Amino acid sequence: MKTPNRSAAAATAVAALAATFTVASTPLAASAACAPDARDLLMTYQPADHTVTDASYFPARLTLANGDRRCALAGGWTMYFSSVRQPAAVLTGAAGDIARKQLADQGLSVARADRAQSGDFYALKPTATFRPVAPGERRTIDMNIELWATHKTDGPAGWSIAYGDGKPRWVPSKTLLDPADPKQTKAFSGDVRPVQSAATRFAENTSGKRQLTLQQRILPQPLSATATGGTVRIGGSSPINAAAALRGEAGYLRSALRDVAKGGGAPISLRLDPKLDVDRDGKADAEGYILTGSGRGVEIVGTDRAGVLYGIQTLRQLIPATAYQVAGTGTVAVPRATVADAPLFGYRGLHIDVARHFETKETVKKFLDLMAFTKMNRLHFGVTNDEGWRVEIPGLPELTGFGSKRALDLPEKNALHQGFGSVNDLGRGDGIAGKPGDEKEANLGRTPAYQGFEQSMSNFVGKGSGHYSVRDFKEILAYATERHIEVVPEFNFPAHARAAVQSMERRYQRTKDDTYRLLDPADTSQHVSVQYYNDNLVNPCIPSTYAFLTKVVTEVGKMYADAKAPLNRFHLGGDEPPGPPPGWWSGSPACQKNPETAGKSGEQLADLFFTKWNGIAQKVAKTTAGWEDVTDPTRDLRLKNFAPLPWQNVWGWGREDWAYRFANEGTPVILAHATNLYMDLAYNKDPDEPGYYWAAYVDEKSTFTYQPFNVYANATETRWGGPFTPDPNWVKLTEAGKKNILGLEAQLWAENGKTPDIREYQAYPKLLGVAERAWNRRTPGTAEMLAAWDVFNNTLGQATFPLLSFYKPVGLRGKGVNYRIPLPGAKISGGMLTANVRNPGLAIEYSTDGVRWRPYTGPVRVGPTALTRTRSADGRTSRISPVGVAAWQSGTTYQAGALVTHQGEIFTAKGTSTGQAPDLSPRSWHLLQ
Numbered sequence: 001m002k003t004p005n006r007s008a009a010a011a012t013a014v015a016a017l018a019a020t021f022t023v024a025s026t027p028l029a030a031s032a033a034c035a036p037d038a039r040d041l042l043m044t045y046q047p048a049d050h051t052v053t054d055a056s057y058f059p060a061r062l063t064l065a066n067g068d069r070r071c072a073l074a075g076g077w078t079m080y081f082s083s084v085r086q087p088a089a090v091l092t093g094a095a096g097d098i099a100r101k102q103l104a105d106q107g108l109s110v111a112r113a114d115r116a117q118s119g120d121f122y123a124l125k126p127t128a129t130f131r132p133v134a135p136g137e138r139r140t141i142d143m144n145i146e147l148w149a150t151h152k153t154d155g156p157a158g159w160s161i162a163y164g165d166g167k168p169r170w171v172p173s174k175t176l177l178d179p180a181d182p183k184q185t186k187a188f189s190g191d192v193r194p195v196q197s198a199a200t201r202f203a204e205n206t207s208g209k210r211q212l213t214l215q216q217r218i219l220p221q222p223l224s225a226t227a228t229g230g231t232v233r234i235g236g237s238s239p240i241n242a243a244a245a246l247r248g249e250a251g252y253l254r255s256a257l258r259d260v261a262k263g264g265g266a267p268i269s270l271r272l273d274p275k276l277d278v279d280r281d282g283k284a285d286a287e288g289y290i291l292t293g294s295g296r297g298v299e300i301v302g303t304d305r306a307g308v309l310y311g312i313q314t315l316r317q318l319i320p321a322t323a324y325q326v327a328g329t330g331t332v333a334v335p336r337a338t339v340a341d342a343p344l345f346g347y348r349g350l351h352i353d354v355a356r357h358f359e360t361k362e363t364v365k366k367f368l369d370l371m372a373f374t375k376m377n378r379l380h381f382g383v384t385n386d387e388g389w390r391v392e393i394p395g396l397p398e399l400t401g402f403g404s405k406r407a408l409d410l411p412e413k414n415a416l417h418q419g420f421g422s423v424n425d426l427g428r429g430d431g432i433a434g435k436p437g438d439e440k441e442a443n444l445g446r447t448p449a450y451q452g453f454e455q456s457m458s459n460f461v462g463k464g465s466g467h468y469s470v471r472d473f474k475e476i477l478a479y480a481t482e483r484h485i486e487v488v489p490e491f492n493f494p495a496h497a498r499a500a501v502q503s504m505e506r507r508y509q510r511t512k513d514d515t516y517r518l519l520d521p522a523d524t525s526q527h528v529s530v531q532y533y534n535d536n537l538v539n540p541c542i543p544s545t546y547a548f549l550t551k552v553v554t555e556v557g558k559m560y561a562d563a564k565a566p567l568n569r570f571h572l573g574g575d576e577p578p579g580p581p582p583g584w585w586s587g588s589p590a591c592q593k594n595p596e597t598a599g600k601s602g603e604q605l606a607d608l609f610f611t612k613w614n615g616i617a618q619k620v621a622k623t624t625a626g627w628e629d630v631t632d633p634t635r636d637l638r639l640k641n642f643a644p645l646p647w648q649n650v651w652g653w654g655r656e657d658w659a660y661r662f663a664n665e666g667t668p669v670i671l672a673h674a675t676n677l678y679m680d681l682a683y684n685k686d687p688d689e690p691g692y693y694w695a696a697y698v699d700e701k702s703t704f705t706y707q708p709f710n711v712y713a714n715a716t717e718t719r720w721g722g723p724f725t726p727d728p729n730w731v732k733l734t735e736a737g738k739k740n741i742l743g744l745e746a747q748l749w750a751e752n753g754k755t756p757d758i759r760e761y762q763a764y765p766k767l768l769g770v771a772e773r774a775w776n777r778r779t780p781g782t783a784e785m786l787a788a789w790d791v792f793n794n795t796l797g798q799a800t801f802p803l804l805s806f807y808k809p810v811g812l813r814g815k816g817v818n819y820r821i822p823l824p825g826a827k828i829s830g831g832m833l834t835a836n837v838r839n840p841g842l843a844i845e846y847s848t849d850g851v852r853w854r855p856y857t858g859p860v861r862v863g864p865t866a867l868t869r870t871r872s873a874d875g876r877t878s879r880i881s882p883v884g885v886a887a888w889q890s891g892t893t894y895q896a897g898a899l900v901t902h903q904g905e906i907f908t909a910k911g912t913s914t915g916q917a918p919d920l921s922p923r924s925w926h927l928l929q
Contacts, residue, residue, distance in 0.1 A: 034070060034071035034072070035071055035073070035074075035077070035163045036066050036067075036068035036070075036071045036072075036073050036135075037068055038161050038169035038170060038434055039169075039170070039171075039172060039434060040066070040067040040068040041064065041066060041068075041073070041171045041172070042063075042064075042067065042171075042172050042174065043062060043063070043064055043065075043079070043171055043172070043173040043174070044062070044063040044065070044173070044174045044175075044176060045060060045061070045062055045155045045156055045173065045174070045175050045176070045458075046060065046061045046063075046175070046177060046178075046184070046903065047059075047060050047061075047145075047148075047149045047150070047154075047155075047177060047184045048060055048061045048183065048184070049183040049184075050148050050150075050183060050184070050185075050186055050188060051183055051186070051189075053095075054188045054189050055147060055148065055187065055188035055190075056095055056146070056147075057088040057091075057095050057099065057144045057145060057146050057147070058144065058145060058147075058148055058149070059142055059143070060142075060143050060144070060145045060149070061140055061141070061143075062140070062141040062142075062143055063138055063139070063140055063141070064133055064138070064139045064141060065137075065139075066133045066134065066135055066136065066137050066138075066139075067136070068135055069135050070135060072132040072133060072134050072135060073132060073133040074126075074130075074132040075126045075128070075130055075132075076126075076163060077125070077126065077161055077162065077164075078113075078123050078124070078125050078161070078162050078168075079123065079125075079160070079161050079171065080113050080121070080122070080123055080124075080158070080160045080161075080168055080408060080418065081121075081122055081124065081156045081157065081158055081160075081173075081421070082120050082121055082156060082157050082158045082418055082419060082420055082421040082422075083120055083122060083145070083155075083156040083157075084120060084420070084751070085146050085147055085148075085149055085154060086120075086145070086146045086532065087099065087110045087143060087144070087145055087146075088143075088144035088145055088146055089102075089103055089109070089110045089143075090110065090111060090122070095144070095146075098144065099143070099144040102142055102143070103141075104127065104129075106141060106142065107126055107127050107128075107129040107130030107131060108124060108125065108126055108127060108130060108141065109124075109125050109127055110122055110123065110124050110125075110143070111123055111125075113410060113417070113418075114410050114411075114412060114417040115410055115411045115412065116412060116417075116534075117534070118498075118532065118533045118535050118536075119386070119417065119419060119498075119531065119532055119533050120419060120420065120531065120532055121417050121418050121419065122156075147187075148187035148188060148191075149177075150177070150184070150186075150187050150191075150685065150687065150693075151177070151453075151682055151687050151688075151689060151690070151691070151692075151693065152175045152176075152177050152453040152687050152688060152690070153453060153457065153682075153690045153691060153692075153752045155175040155177075155458065156173075156421070156458075157175075157420065157422075157457065157458040157459075158418055158420075158421030158422060158423070158458070158459075158460055159171040159172075159173040159458075159459075160408065160432050167432075167433050168408050168431065168432050169432065169433045170432060170433070170435045170436065170459070170460065172444060172459060173455075173458050174444060174455055175453070175455065175458050176903040176904055176905070176919075177687035177903075178687075178887075178901075178903045178904045179195045179196075179686060179687050179688075179904055180195075180887060180901065180904075184687075185685070185687065187720070190720050190722065191720045191721065192720060192721045192722050193685050193697075193720055193721025194685070194721070195685050195686060196684045196685055196686040196689075196823075197881075198823075198824070198825055198826040198827065198881045198882065198883045199825070199827060200825075201822075201823060201824065201825030201826075201836075201838070201881070202825030202826055202827050202834075202835070202836060203825070204825065204838070205836040205837060205838050206790070207789070207790045207793040207794060207838065207839070207840055208790075208840060209794065209798075209840035209841065210790070210791070210794050210840070212791070212794055212798060212799065213225070214226070214227045214337055214339075216794070216795055217317070217795060217798070218314055218317050218318075218339070218799075219317070219374060219768055219771065219772065219795055219796075219799070219800050220374060220375060220772045220774075220775035220776045221772065221776050221778075222314065222339050222341035223278060223279060223340055223341050223342065223777060223778075224338075224339070224340045225337060225338070225339040225340075226337060226338050227335050227336070227337045228293075228294070228337055228338065229336060230295075230335075230336045231334060231335055231336060232265075232266050232293050232295065232297060232333070232334060232335075232336055233265045233266060233332065233333050233334075234257065234261075234265040234266055234268060234297075234298060234334060235260075235261040235262060235263040235264055235265040235330065235331035235332065236254065236257040236258030236259075236261055236262040236263065237262060237264040237265070238257065238264060238266060238267060238268050238297075238331075239267040240253060240254060240267070240268045240269075240270065241267060241268070241269045241270065242269070242270035242271075243270075243271070243272065245305065246270045246271075246272065246305060246308055248305070248482055249270055249305060249308045249309050249312060250270055252309065252312065252482065252483075252810060253268065253270070253312045253315075255810050255811060256312070256316055256808075256810050259324075259327065259810070260319055260323050260324055260327055260332055260808075261323060261327070261328055261329065261330055261331050261332045262328075262329045262330075263328075263329055263330040263331045264331065265331040266296070266297035266298065267296075267297040267298075268297055268298045268299075268300070269297065269298070269299040269300070270300050270308050270311075270312075271299065271300070271302075271308075272301070272302055272303075272304065272305070272308065273301050273303065274303060274304070275303075276288055276289075276290065276301060276302065276307070278290065278303075278340050278341060278342040279342060279777075284303055285303055285307075286303055286304060286306075286307075286342070286343075286346065287302075287303065287304065287306045287307045287310060287342060287343050287346070287375075288307050288340075288341065288342030288343075289302040289303070289307040289308060289310050289311035289314075289339075289340075289341060289342075290311070290338065290339070290340045290341075291311045291314055291315060291337075291338070291339040291340075292337075292338050292339075293318075293335060293336045293337050293338075295336070298315065300312060303342075305484065306377070306484040309372065309483065309484050310341070310375050311339075313372060313374075313375060314339055314341070315334065316373065317373075317803065318334040318335060318337070319334055320332065320333070321799075321802035321805065321806060321873065324803065324806035324807065324808065325805075325806045325874075327806075327808070342777070343375065343775045343777070344708075344773075344774065344775060344776060344777045344779070345708075345741070345743030345744065345774050345775075346377075346742065346743055347377070347378055347670055347742040347743025347744070347745070347774075348375065348376040348377050348378060348744070348745075348770075348771065348774035348775060349376065349377075349378035349379070349380050349488070349670065349743065349744070349745030349746070349774075350371055350376055350378070350379060350746050350748060350763075350767065350770075351379075351380035351381075351382055351490075351672075351745055351747045351748060352364065352367060352379065352380070352381060352382065352748050352759075353382040353385065353747075353748065353749045353750040353753070354381070354382065354383060354388075354390050354750065355382055355383060355384055355385030355386075355387055355388040355389070355390055355492075355499070355750065356387050356388065356419075356750035356751050356753070357420070357422065357462050357463050357464065357750040357751075357754055358388065358404075358463040358464070358465065358466030358467070359463065359466075359750075359753075359756065359759065360463075360756075361468060361472045361475060361476050362812060362813075363756045363759070364379075364381075364476055365476065365479050365809065365811075366756075366809045366812060366814070367379075367759075367763075368479055368480050368485055369483065369809040369810055369811075369812065370767075370807070370809070370817065371485060372483035372484070372485060373807070374768060374771035374775075375771060375775050376485070376767075376770075376771055376774065377484055377485050377486065378485065378486050378487075378488055378743075378745065379480055379485050379487045379488065380488045380490060380625075380745060381476075381487050381488065381489050381490060382490045382492070382571075382749075382750075383468075383489060383490065383491065384490070384491050384492050384496075384497070384500060384573075385492055385496045385499065386419075386497070386498035386499060386529070386531060386533050386536045387406070387416065387419045387420070387464070387498070387499065388404055388406070388464070388465075388466075388467075388499050389403035389404050389467070389503060390404055390466065390467045390468055391467060391468050391473050391489075391556070392467060392468065392469050392470050392473070393551065393552055393555045393556075394470065395551065395555070396503075396504075396507070396516065396548075396552075398503040398504065398506050398507040398510075399499075399500065400467040401503075402414065402415060402416070402502070402503045402506045403416065403499035403500060403502065403503035404465060404466060404467035404499075405424070405430075405464075405465045406418055406419055406422065406423045406424065406430065406464030406465050407423050407424065407429075407430040407431045407432075407465075408423060408430060408431035409431055412502065415465070416498070416499060416502065418464070419464060420462065420464070420751055420752075420754075421457075421460065421462065422460060422462030422463070422464035422754060423460065423464045423465065424463075424464060425460070425461065425462060425463045425464070425465070426438065426442065426460060426461065427465075430464075430465065432460070435460050436459055436460065436461075439461055439755075442455070442456035442459040442461050443455050443456035443459070444459070446927075449876070450755060450757035450761055450818060451761065451818075451820065451821060451876070451877070451878055451879050452686075452688040452689060452690060452761075453687075453688045453689070453690050457752070457754050457755075457758070461754050461755060462754030462755070463754075470559060473559050474559050474562055474563040474565075475563075477559065477560060477563035477565035478563045478565065479811070480565065481564065481565045481566070486565075486566050486568055486569070487565065488569045488570070488625065489556055489567075489571060490571035490572075490573055491549075491552060491556075491570075491571070491572075491573060492574070492575070493538055493549065493572065493573050493574070493609075493613060494537055494538040494539075494540060494577065494606070494609050494613075495529060495536060495537050495573075495574075495575070495576055495577040495578060496529070496536060496573060496575065496576060497518070497536055497537065497538050497573075498533050498535060498536035500538070500548075501518045501535065501536060501537070501538060504516050504517055504518045504548065505518075505519070514544055515544055515547055516544055516547055516548040516551065517544045517548075518538040518539065518542075518544065518545055518548060519535075519537075519538065519539050520539045520541070520585075520588045520589065520590040520591070522588070522589045522590070523539065523585065523587050523588040523589070523590070524587030524588075525583055525584065525585055525586050525588060526587070527579065527580075527583045527584065528578055529576060529578035530576055530578075533578070534578075536578070537577065537578060537584070538609075539585060539590060539591070540591075540597070540605050540606070540608055540612075541588060541590045541591035541594045541596075541597040541605065542590050542594075545609075546612055546613075546616065549613060549616050549617075550616050550619075553570070553616055553617055553619060554619075554620070556620065557619070557621075560620070567620055567621045568621060568622050568623060569621055569622070569623045569624060569625055569643075570617040570620065570621035570623075570624050570625070571624070571625045571626060572610065572613050572614060572617060572624055572625070572626040572642075573626060573627065574610060574626040574627050574629050575627035575628075575629045575647075576627075576629065577606065577629065581601070581602040582601065582602055583602065584602030584605060584606060585602060585605055586602065591605065596608070603635075607637045610626070610630050610631075610637065610639060611637075611639065614639045614640065614642055618640070618641060622641065623641045623642070623643065624639065624641060624642045624643070625642065625643045625644070625645060625670060626639075626642065626644060626645070627644070627645055627647060627672075628644045628645060628646040628648065628655070628659075630642070631644050631662075631667075632658075633658050633661040633662055633665070633667075638667065643668040643669060643742060644662055644667065644669060645669075645670045645671075645745065646658045646659035646669065646671065646672060646673065647672045647674050647678075647747070648674060648695075649674060649675055649711065650674060650694075650695045650696070651675065651717075651718055651719070651724050652718060652724065656711075656712070656715070656726075656727070659671055659673070659711070659741075660711075660730075660731045660732065660733040660737060661731050663734075663737035663738070663741055664731065664733065664734050664736070664737040664740075666740060667740060668740050669740055669741055669742060670742050670743060671708055671711075671741060671743070671744040671745065672744070672747060673711055674694075674695035674696070674747070675695055675696045675702070675711075675714060675715075675719075676696075676702045676705075676706040676711070676714055677698075677703065677706065677744060677745065677746050677747060677770060678695060678696075678698050678746075678747045678749070679698070679746050679747060679748040679749075679762050679763050679766050679767060680692065680747065680748055680749040680750070680751065680752060680753065680762055681693055681696060681697060681698040682697055682698075683697065683698070683766075683820065684697050684699060685697060685721075687904060688904070690758060690762070691752050691762060692751070692752070693719065694719070695719060696719045697719075698766060699766060700765040700768060700769045700792075700796070701769070702714070702766070702769070703746070703766050703767070703768075703769025703770045703772075703773065704768075704769035704788075704789060704792050705785050705789060706744075706769070706770075706773050707773075707779055707782075708741060708744055708773060708779065709733050709738055709741070709779070710733070712726040712730060713782050743774055744770065744773065744774050746766070746767055746770040748762060748763055756818075757818040758818075760817050760818040761818050761819070761820050762820075764804065764817055764819035764820065765796055765800070765801075765819055765820065768796065768800060769792070772792070793838055793839050793840065794839070794840050796839045796841075797837070797838075797839030797840045797841030797842045798839075798840065801819060801841070801842065801872060802841075802873040804816070804817040804819050805817070805873040805874035805876075806873070806874060816874055818876075819872075821842070821870050821872050821876060821877065821878040822837060822839060822842070822870055822878060823868075823869070823870060823878045823879055823881045824836065824844045824856075824868045824870050824878070824881055825837070826846075826866070826868045826881065826883045827883065828862065828864065828865070828866060828883050828884045831861050831862065831863050831864065832859050832860065832861055832862070833846060833856070833859065833860050833861075833862040833866050833868075833883065835856050835868050837870055842870050842871070842872060843855060843870065843871040843872075844856040844868060844870055845869050845870075845871055846860070846862065846866050846868045847866065847867045847868075848862050848863060848866055848867075848897075848899075849897040849899070849908055850880075850897075850899060850906070850908040850928045851897075851908070853869070856868070864884050865882070865883065865884040865886075865899050866882075866883045866884065866885075867880050867881070867882055867883070867885070867899065867906070868881045868883060869881065879929060880906055880928055880929045882899065882901055882906055885899045885900065885901055885906070886900065886901070887901050887902065888901065888902040888907070888917055890917070891914065893912065893913070894909040894912070894913045894914070895909065895912055896909055896910065896912065897909060898913075900918060902917055902918045902919055903919065905918070905919065905927060905928075905929060906927075906928040906929045907925040907926060907927055908926050908928060909924065909925060909926075910923070910924055910925060910926055911924065913925065
């Protein structure tokens with residue numbers, strides 16, 4: 001618990017902490033009982049050199065700064081942290097030996113922190129030879145880490161320190177990565193992808209501003225839209241004529257209009273026509289609609305209720321963004337026009353993972369309303385994983401009483417251990433004292449904008465704990481159903497199930513009742529998952545596993561029934577079983593004793609599990625789904641009424657054509673390709689872009705240019721930026737196979753989704769490209785794609801982004817979406833600055849000192865250096881992009897206003913400055929970003 005005085009000063013104190021540091025050659029005298037205050041420490045992480053080995057490990061640099069003026073940091077302490085990359089010292093073999101000796105020579109050791117020795121949680125400790133860190137000293141710690149780390153979100157997070165047996169306390173931490181240093185940004189020799197810069201963006205931003213037609217201003221773009229001239233005025237008090245069957249849609253429209261204009265206006269008619277043939281092919285078009293605006297008012301005719309709702313969403317997009325901005329009491333003008341539309345796919349999905357980091361029901365509802373706004377209709381709700389169980393199941397209180405919580409609890413007595421650097425967000429009760437009081441303090445004194453990486457993301461911001469009560473879950477279901485969105489629940493088994501497995505172990509320890517136990521305690525099988533868990537696999541050979549699954553499915557089915565929500569598909573999970581397969585349950589006596597499972601291989605046991613799990617789920621749902629791992633197209637297992645989601649299509653990995661193999665053989669498929677549809681992957685190779693990059697970099701161009709019936713069109717380069725040519729032997733999708741593509745789904749995994757703002761940043765504008773490809777029947781071919789991309793860029797910049805800036809989710813509080821604002825491209829030649837932006841319509845600003853910003857309207861003289869940024873309609877700005885700004889050099893004298901970069905951060909001199917680097921002298925330098 002913080003004292004009020006310290007809380008008020010904390011953000012300023014942490015931001016200025018570095019000013020107190022001087023390098024001490026010998027420790028200063030200190031009492032044996034004296035230890036630095038945790039908040040007077042600062043741990044800085046930075047990758048040092050990826051060239052030492054080729055994709056095995058790399059040296060990283062930790063800088064431990066002791067800002068306490070009284071106490072040295074001596075022995076008897078433990079520092080805890082999470083790391084998505086394993087410290088090499090925990091590895092076996094030569095790399096581990098080298099790393100352990102490296103740390104031992106510095107008087108340190110590192111090991112997994114928790115009793116289970118499972119996952120991403122580590123402890124750094126001093127040995128008997130550790131030399132104390134004196135007051136005011138900065139100590140560099142060299143630590144080898146596996147593989148590579150070219151983004152700041154790869155760095156360790158969630159630092160705390162415990163003295164002796166005392167309670168751990170937050171240690172402020174900072175992550176640095178210099179985009180100009182190839183040793184830090186080049187993962188290994190095969191990584192040829194350039195780092196994004198003002199120059200690369202300037203070359204890529206080829207879209208010029210163009211005048212958009214009415215059809216081009218609507219997203220996703222409709223089949224037809226014809227303006228007939230003039231406008232019609234409508235408002236929240238416009239008469240709405242609708243049959244009783246459309247009462248819900250009429251209420252939604254009324255609420256949406258009142259958020260913009262409360263006055264009267266022309267009447268609006270909502271009507272159903274089950275035979276509506278939008279494309280005039282002689283067949284009714286499900287979810288289709290025709291919207292007509294005329295002098296008599298607005299009429300929306302839908303083939304079904306969903307079609308009427310989508311007509312309403314198009315009407316919402318016809319309202320000018322300025323009307324959303326002012327939200328007055330009068331009326332708004334929409335164009336007199338006819339819009340006719342119907343979707344390409346019946347399944348247009350978004351997967352939201354709330355297990356790795358929890359999101360409130362309000363955040364989920366906002367995403368649901370945004371989905372409906374762009375005519376998406378399936379929420380794949382990932383509510384369980386290794387790191388959390390997020391839905392209350394009556395009768396199994398341990399699932400949420402234990403499995404929904406994360407804490408610094410080494411024996412995991414009351415909660416799962418810390419993961420991804422997060423516990424109970426910035427709240428209390430998670431075993432860590434002195435955490436930041438708010439996100440500004442967590443961000444080391446700067447209010448986070450979440451237009452990219454923020455230091456707060458390394459300082460415990462992130463909802464590691466949380467769950468939905470039965471009431472909450474039903475409320476989400478009802479909200480989705482009002483918007484004609486079906487919620488597909490995912491309960492992930494048999495792997496990624498640590499939260500469930502360990503919760504049921506706590507239940508057994510408490511009650512000695514093994515009715516719902518999920519593991520065989522005598523199992524000696526050894527396996528480690530991709531996320532380093534060795535205890536996250538349920539056992540398929542014990543009846544209690546299936547009793548547990550039946551209990552969960554039954555309770556979930558009741559929630560859907562109570563909410564009057566359709567449960568047409570249940571997701572089984574099934575991805576990433578920890579390898580290798582021969583090790584799955586090979587040491588389980590229960591498997592060997594059970595006549596049904598004795599003698600079966602690991603793969604055969606997995607097939608048996610999925611067959612049973614599928615049958616259990618289909619007791620409450622007509623159909624099921626699961627990741628491609630469940631039914632490999634090269635093997636025999638096929639499940640009844642089951643649709644796989646092929647995802648691992650990384651070019652060169654061997655699974656590129658799995659989706660089309662499934663479809664051609666008659667299996668229904670939901671496309672979920674990681675190379676184009678994973679929202680959580682970083683936008684590009686800028687270290688400040690949050691997210692992973694294991695499959696590719698994914699931005700809105702990746703999603704918009706995706707061709708569902710020809711995914712190989714995007715196979716032009718490897719994930720590391722090298723040239724790539726599709727294999728001519730890859731299976732092509734047949735005409736018959738096309739009928740088995742149910743649709744596509746974007747994936748918003750949550751490892752780095754630590755705040756709602758970051759979730760929105762990762763999803764938008766990427767998800768707008770997904771909506772376009774899922775709905776728009778006119779998928780451009782390769783030859784047409786560049787022109788279509790040019791239009792899409794203009795649509796975003798001129799129409800969609802302004803709407804999202806002032807977007808008001810229907811029935812919720814708040815306004816606006818934290819979509820990613822693209823950094824501008826720029827160059828300086830002869831002192832003249834020339835700049836551009838990906839999305840014409842967005843404003844560009846420039847500065848020569850980082851203080852005064854001016855609108856950029858055309859080439860302007862600035863001298864040798866400048867800063868640029870993009871501004872959105874709501875006044876938010878992108879990250880700053882330096883142009884011609886050089887790295888700080890020791891010994892150089894800088895005049896006031898001079899701009900420099902240092903380790904990826906941008907500074908301006910407050911006055912004449914020499915000597916220490918900017919990050920060491922905040923009194924002389926002002927940090928811009």
